[in-house]
Amino acid sequence: MSAKKARPQVYVVTRNKRRIEHNNYFSEESAKTRAEVLRKTLKKWKDPDSTKVEVVQTSEPHKIW
Numbered sequence: 001m002s003a004k005k006a007r008p009q010v011y012v013v014t015r016n017k018r019r020i021e022h023n024n025y026f027s028e029e030s031a032k033t034r035a036e037v038l039r040k041t042l043k044k045w046k047d048p049d050s051t052k053v054e055v056v057q058t059s060e061p062h063k064i065w
Helices: 029-045 048-052
Strands: 010-017 051-058
Touching: 010 029, 029 048, 029 051, 048 051
Parallel strands: none
Antiparallel strands: 010 051
16 A cells, blocks of 8 residues: 655635635734735625635645635
8 A cells, every 4th residue: 555645735715615716825923914804805895705714724725625
């Protein structure tokens, strides 16, 4: 059995459990900054999803759609 290669941990920003963009963030702080900008924009538009924005840590970002 072959050993799996350790994949780097990255952060993605999601809205309602779905990715908002294809960007992967290598620092949690930069992902949180992007999430906060999105939250402010959604609040400005009075979108109820503004409370559903999250930062998710993963080693398989391609599996988060």
